[in-house]
Every structure is written in C-alpha cells, then in structure tokens.
Amino acid sequence: MSILSGKNILLGVSAGIAAYKTATLVRQFIKAGANVQVVMTPASKDFVTPLTLSTLSKNPVYSTFTDEEDENATWNNHVELGLWADYFVIAPATANTLSKMANGTCDNLLLATYLSAKCKVYFAPAMDLDMYKYPSTLRSFKLLKDYGNVMIPAASGELASGLVGQGRMAEPEDIVSFIEKDILNGLPLYGKKVMITAGPTYEAIDPVRFIGNHSSGKMGFEIAKAAANLGAEVILISGPTHQTISHNLITVVPVVSAQDMYEAAHNYFKSVDIAIAAAAVADYKPKEIATQKIK
Ligand SMILES: Cc1cc2nc3c(=O)[nH]c(=O)nc-3n(C[C@H](O)[C@H](O)[C@H](O)COP(=O)(O)O)c2cc1C
CATH class of the missing domain: 3.40.50.1950 (Flavin prenyltransferase-like)
Known part of the structure; x- marks a missing residue:
C-alpha cells in the first residue's frame, strides 16, 4: 500500500x-x-x-x-x-x-x-x-x-x-x-524501524492438535498499520491469524509457535528502534510433542 x-x-x-x-x-x-x-x-x-x-x-x-x-x-x-x-x-x-x-x-x-x-x-x-x-x-x-x-x-x-x-x-x-x-x-517515524509481535501462538501437542488461544491479532496489525502510516518501516511477526495487511512499509514474518516467535523477535530486535509486543503468546506448551496423532 x-x-x-x-x-x-x-x-x-x-x-x-x-x-x-x-x-x-x-x-x-x-x-x-x-x-x-x-x-x-x-x-x-x-x-x-x-x-x-x-x-x-x-x-x-x-x-x-x-x-x-x-x-x-x-x-x-x-x-x-x-x-x-x-x-x-x-x-x-x-x-x-x-x-x-x-x-x-x-x-x-x-x-x-x-x-x-x-x-x-x-x-x-x-x-x-x-x-x-x-x-x-x-x-x-x-x-x-x-x-x-x-x-x-x-x-x-x-x-x-x-x-x-x-x-x-x-x-x-x-x-x-x-x-x-x-x-x-515529513512523517514522525520516518527512518525508524519498528518490530511488532501479533496474534496467538500454537503449541503443538501432536501433528493435528495444539494449545492456542483466541487472539485475533487485530491489535498488533492495527499498531503496525498506524506505525507504517507514520512512516516507520515495520517488521510484523505474527502468529496464525486471519488478519491480512498490504502496505509497502510492512514486512510480515509468519510464525506458529512461541519458540518460532522468540527466534524471529530475537533475530530482528538488534536492528530495530522500537519493539512492541502485542502477541498473545501461549502460556503453556507440552513437554514433548508426539510424532504420531495421540489416540
Ligand atoms: C504547442 C505548444 C506547446 C507549449 N508548451 C509549453 C510548455 O511546455 N511549457 C510552457 O510553459 N508553455 C508552453 N506553451 C505556451 C503555453 O501554452 C502558453 O503560455 C499558455 O498561455 C499557458 O496557459 P496556462 O498556463 O493558462 O495553461 C506551449 C504552447 C504551444 C502552442
């Protein structure tokens, strides 16, 4: 956009x-x-x-x-x-x-x-x-x-x-x-890099089930849009959501689990000026992920 x-x-x-x-x-x-x-x-x-x-x-x-x-x-x-x-x-x-x-x-x-x-x-x-x-x-x-x-x-x-x-x-x-x-x-965030996390994370139990939450991701996506409209270059690290966004200043980094989000956030954190954590990261994850569907 x-x-x-x-x-x-x-x-x-x-x-x-x-x-x-x-x-x-x-x-x-x-x-x-x-x-x-x-x-x-x-x-x-x-x-x-x-x-x-x-x-x-x-x-x-x-x-x-x-x-x-x-x-x-x-x-x-x-x-x-x-x-x-x-x-x-x-x-x-x-x-x-x-x-x-x-x-x-x-x-x-x-x-x-x-x-x-x-x-x-x-x-x-x-x-x-x-x-x-x-x-x-x-x-x-x-x-x-x-x-x-x-x-x-x-x-x-x-x-x-x-x-x-x-x-x-x-x-x-x-x-x-x-x-x-x-x-x-002329925009106040021009030249700034902003990292935003959004949405839920899904923690796999087995190949078909996960622990997650109902976070829509809307908050993080709206913040991303507002930051981009103020001129910032935005990295939007998003868990699985139905939200879509198209803006030439926003790069969406899709992730699934809390571990994925952690790694992506740490990867970008060094190079940004502002970080906003709006994601609803899962509170729990299974100690082990079953490789086969649990019956
Ligand atoms: C074929 C032709 C091309 C013209 N090209 C230009 C031009 O590129 N730049 C310019 O300042 N005037 C150009 N003129 C002169 C303007 O059309 C003329 O000054 C006119 O009164 C401008 O009116 P306006 O500024 O109200 O549109 C050209 C005139 C003609 C007949």
Whole structure:
C-alpha cells in the first residue's frame, strides 16, 4: 500500500506539451490508491481532453467557474475543490501558470483553487530549456518555494522543441515517487524501524492438535498499520491469524509457535528502534510433542 492510498489528490493541468503525460499520471495516482480530481486551465484543453482525464479519474473535470453551456449553470466551487484536496499537484506547470501563482493572479479556476487550497502543493514545471532558466521563471520557482510549495524539478533531455536541456516534466512515475518520498520524509517515524509481535501462538501437542488461544491479532496489525502510516518501516511477526495487511512499509514474518516467535523477535530486535509486543503468546506448551496423532 502506498502512502497515497486513500488520499485526495487534486491534479492541476496547465497548457504545456507534457499535458499528454497527465493521463498516465492520473493512472499512477489511482494505482497508488488515491482519489483523483482534475482541474485544468482553459488553454490546457488543447493538449489533453477533459474526457480522457475524467474517464481515467472517474470524476468530472473542471476548467471554468461555471458550465457555460448549462443555462442553469452551477458554480464550480474552487474553495470546495481546494478543501477537498490532501495534496494539490500542478503538472505540467507552465511558465505562465507558475508566474501567475507566484504573483497572486486569479483569472482561471486552477489559479483560484490554488489560492484557496490549504493543502500541500507540488508543482512540476515543464517548458523549453531557455524558458526554464529565464530570470522571471527562476523568480517564480523561488517565490513559490518560499510560499511553502514543493517543486518537482524538471528532468534534462530532449525537449519537444528538439533542443536538449533541462525542462522536461518529470516522468509520471517519478512524480508519484517524489511525492511519496516527500510525504514519508515529513512523517514522525520516518527512518525508524519498528518490530511488532501479533496474534496467538500454537503449541503443538501432536501433528493435528495444539494449545492456542483466541487472539485475533487485530491489535498488533492495527499498531503496525498506524506505525507504517507514520512512516516507520515495520517488521510484523505474527502468529496464525486471519488478519491480512498490504502496505509497502510492512514486512510480515509468519510464525506458529512461541519458540518460532522468540527466534524471529530475537533475530530482528538488534536492528530495530522500537519493539512492541502485542502477541498473545501461549502460556503453556507440552513437554514433548508426539510424532504420531495421540489416540
Ligand atoms: C504547442 C505548444 C506547446 C507549449 N508548451 C509549453 C510548455 O511546455 N511549457 C510552457 O510553459 N508553455 C508552453 N506553451 C505556451 C503555453 O501554452 C502558453 O503560455 C499558455 O498561455 C499557458 O496557459 P496556462 O498556463 O493558462 O495553461 C506551449 C504552447 C504551444 C502552442
């Protein structure tokens, strides 16, 4: 599970040639488990269609303050859009849109949403190399970073113009992993390793019977999830349970008996910062385990 799972991502698209890559970007966010809405500048609709992005995001795409073709037009509420978002990602960000964002211009829905959003904003510039290094563009980058926005730098390579240099929008998968890493970096347990034990243990009596208990494992699994959501790398040593978990920061180490759990816990204990023992380890075990079913 990605750290973006369940998060609301508002994608702002402006009129750069790299807008065609936003179809892939939307898919990558959805694949990471995020909910996606898209707001476009009017000019960007020449580069990628709202139909494509609404189909992929499974949400309406907004580009104007009102639906001009609807005589009972309702207002596309930029404030609500801004408040809905956990993260606002502007990609591609044109020189024009960046300059307007930096200077507080508010002449389209994307810009009004930007000014009203309270969430973290990422912007991925995309433009020709000379535009990218023009002093006014560099000034926009600086101002936007000073406002607390996070820049996802453009890559170097061949540009749509045929020139070679810095200005290519970061690839969609690189944008997603940049954002994931940035979010993780800001989490309080980022860089920490946590070991958690969970569930019951089964102590064999013979090949078919065991002494165990009704521990569900839920406590340990929930702690593991919470620790991972706070950025920790989690080793979850679990006895036999019906719990399942899928998170890219959690490694499940399945064990059966108290001895297995003891060995696994001792193995990982040396390398972790925090250990939480939530397992319901069996209190008793047979002195001997019969090799044949006891009759
Ligand atoms: C074919 C074409 C490609 C363009 N590519 C870019 C680009 O990659 N980056 C950029 O900053 N501007 C680019 N522009 C210029 C912008 O489209 C133009 O500045 C536009 O007004 C930006 O509008 P917006 O920022 O409101 O979306 C391009 C224009 C055309 C016609």
